[in-house]
Amino acid sequence: MQHGWQGAVIKALRGRDFTLEVLSAQDVGGRCRRVRVRDGGLLAACPPHPTMWVRLWFSDGGRPHQRAFTVVDPDPAAGSFDLEFALHDGVAAAWSLAARPGDRLDATVYGTRFDPLPEPVRRLHLVGDPASLPAVNSVLDAHAGTPATVVLEEGHPDDRALPVRARACHDVTWVPRGEGAAAGGALVDRVRSGWADADARADWFWLGCEAASTRALVRHLRRELGVPKERVSALGYWRDEA
Numbered sequence: 001m002q003h004g005w006q007g008a009v010i011k012a013l014r015g016r017d018f019t020l021e022v023l024s025a026q027d028v029g030g031r032c033r034r035v036r037v038r039d040g041g042l043l044a045a046c047p048p049h050p051t052m053w054v055r056l057w058f059s060d061g062g063r064p065h066q067r068a069f070t071v072v073d074p075d076p077a078a079g080s081f082d083l084e085f086a087l088h089d090g091v092a093a094a095w096s097l098a099a100r101p102g103d104r105l106d107a108t109v110y111g112t113r114f115d116p117l118p119e120p121v122r123r124l125h126l127v128g129d130p131a132s133l134p135a136v137n138s139v140l141d142a143h144a145g146t147p148a149t150v151v152l153e154e155g156h157p158d159d160r161a162l163p164v165r166a167r168a169c170h171d172v173t174w175v176p177r178g179e180g181a182a183a184g185g186a187l188v189d190r191v192r193s194g195w196a197d198a199d200a201r202a203d204w205f206w207l208g209c210e211a212a213s214t215r216a217l218v219r220h221l222r223r224e225l226g227v228p229k230e231r232v233s234a235l236g237y238w239r240d241e242a
């Protein structure tokens with residue numbers, strides 16, 4: 001499909017294009033859809049790293065609709081990986097529900113990176129939600145023996161059934177998102193109070209939640225707690241347009 005002006009800009013910036021092919025699709029609980037894809041050479045050209053994400057191109061009434069999704073359980077030898085779609089009312093989410101073996105999907109790799117954690121790392125503090133859970137899980141897999149505090153925001157009580165790859169040294173808490181003007185407030189409050197025990201010079205912070213919540217939490221980390229920027233990795237994963 002044509003990628004429009006966004007595609008032209010990313011191409012000029014040396015984004016790399018691939019065509020994925022759906023191998024299988026399955027529900028994970030009632031609120032997530034997992035789609036396994038053949039990678040079209042993507043993993044051989046772009047070796048995977050924790051939190052790796054790709055830009056996927058969907059059609060929205062014929063117009064290009066580009067959204068970011070995390071590469072889950074990449075298998076470079078087999079040339080395949082999973083995509084996990086948190087379900088809500090959106091074009092990408094709807095595509096995942098309709099996906100069937102043989103369907104094709106364009107993907108562009110541009111902008112994904114994961115810097116080595118600064119030494120020392122006493123504890124990880126991870127903040128996410130169903131959209132960033134694949135990335136959170138990839139960090140937990142990569143740091144299976146490092147103590148971690150994980151706070152996840154649920155949009156629905158069923159989200160708690162989503163698979164979190166926590167080990168014995170990983171402490172996981174779910175917080176309801178809430179609704180209306182209060183949406184996101186409980187997560188921000190819970191995370192801020194949990195950080196009272198954080199060590200700004202020895203801990204590492206990863207944030208991937210709704211954009212306004214992510215911004216509020218980064219501000220708190222940097223301005224109130226004085227955490228150096230190399231100890232913070234943050235990206236708004238979605239924007240609440242309700």
Ligand SMILES: Cc1cc2nc3c(=O)[nH]c(=O)nc-3n(C[C@H](O)[C@H](O)[C@H](O)COP(=O)(O)OP(=O)(O)OC[C@H]3O[C@@H](n4cnc5c(N)ncnc54)[C@H](O)[C@@H]3O)c2cc1C
Nearest residue numbers: 053068069070085086088090091092093131238239240241
């Ligand atoms: C680096 C990165 C990696 C990501 N990886 C994943 C991933 O692996 N799996 C995943 O599910 N998402 C992931 N996301 C988030 C995903 O890109 C967004 O949720 C995207 O908006 C979904 O597109 P859509 O077409 O379904 O909905 P859109 O057309 O963008 O939005 C439609 C409506 O749905 C609402 N909405 C969008 N996303 C959400 C959400 N997550 N929860 C509740 N409401 C929402 C919007 O506010 C809007 O009202 C990632 C984002 C980033 C930045």
